[in-house]
Structure formats: C-alpha cells, structure tokens
Amino acid sequence: MTGVAGEQPRMSGAEREILTRQGRDADRQALFDRIRALYDADLTIRDIAQELGLGLRRVQRWVRLIELPARNVMAPKPSTPAYHGAYLARRWAEGVTAVKRCWWKSTGAATPAPTAIWRASLRRGDRRSP
Numbered sequence: 001m002t003g004v005a006g007e008q009p010r011m012s013g014a015e016r017e018i019l020t021r022q023g024r025d026a027d028r029q030a031l032f033d034r035i036r037a038l039y040d041a042d043l044t045i046r047d048i049a050q051e052l053g054l055g056l057r058r059v060q061r062w063v064r065l066i067e068l069p070a071r072n073v074m075a076p077k078p079s080t081p082a083y084h085g086a087y088l089a090r091r092w093a094e095g096v097t098a099v100k101r102c103w104w105k106s107t108g109a110a111t112p113a114p115t116a117i118w119r120a121s122l123r124r125g126d127r128r129s130p
C-alpha cells in the first residue's frame with residue numbers, strides 16, 4: 001500500500017517483529033565482535049567492561065567464546081499455534097479457514113480455541129514456529 005510520496009509502505013506486526021529481532025541480533029553480534037577485538041588487543045577484562053559500560057561477568061563469559069552462540073528459543077507449548085504449525089499451515093493452504101474445526105482436529109480438544117489468536121496466527125504464518 002502506497003500513500004504520500006516518500007512514505008514507507010505499512011508493515012504487518014510480524015514483519016516489524018522480525019526486523020526488530022534481526023536488529024537486536026546484529027547489535028549483539030557487533031558488541032561481541034568489539035569485545036573479542038579488544039581482548040585480542042591484550043586489554044584486560046576489567047578494562048573492556050569499563051570501556052564498553054558492561055558488566056564484568058558478561059565480558060568474562062564472552063571472551064571465552066570463539067563465536068557468539070545462538071539465542072535459546074523455548075519449545076512451543078501444546079496450547080499454542082506454533083506447536084501445531086505444520087498441520088495448521090497445511091489445512092490453511094487447503095482452504096480450511098474454520099479455525100475451531102482446525103483446532104479440534106489438531107488437538108482433539110473438547111473446548112473451543114481462542115479464535116482470534118488462532119486466526120491471527122494462521123494469517124501471518126506464525127513465523128515464530130520452530
């Protein structure tokens with residue numbers, strides 16, 4: 001959707017979340033690279049912490065690493081759309097948009113699903129699934 005000249009197109013909430021996460025990851029990687037460079041230049045851990053305004057413990061942990069490890073991602077719970085992501089995505093692609101029917105078939109649940117949450121999750125493709 002375009003509007004006034006020079007205006008950015010609107011992003012969905014999921015797209016904005018992904019871009020924000022990528023920005024944080026890039027900042028974190030840059031900080032790690034800076035710590036490694038200072039440590040390789042023979043600065044002490046205490047000097048690095050003071051120069052960058054970081055805690056001593058964080059610098060101690062990061063200088064022991066060769067590369068920055070990936071962030072931990074919690075496994076999806078059975079009560080979330082991400083847990084049933086493959087099934088729901090397949091059913092959505094087949095044209096089944098009756099959210100409650102998808103929920104009951106995927107979980108065998110006796111109670112209705114939180115419809116608005118599921119519908120929004122299916123619409124955006126729930127990029128948070130593993």
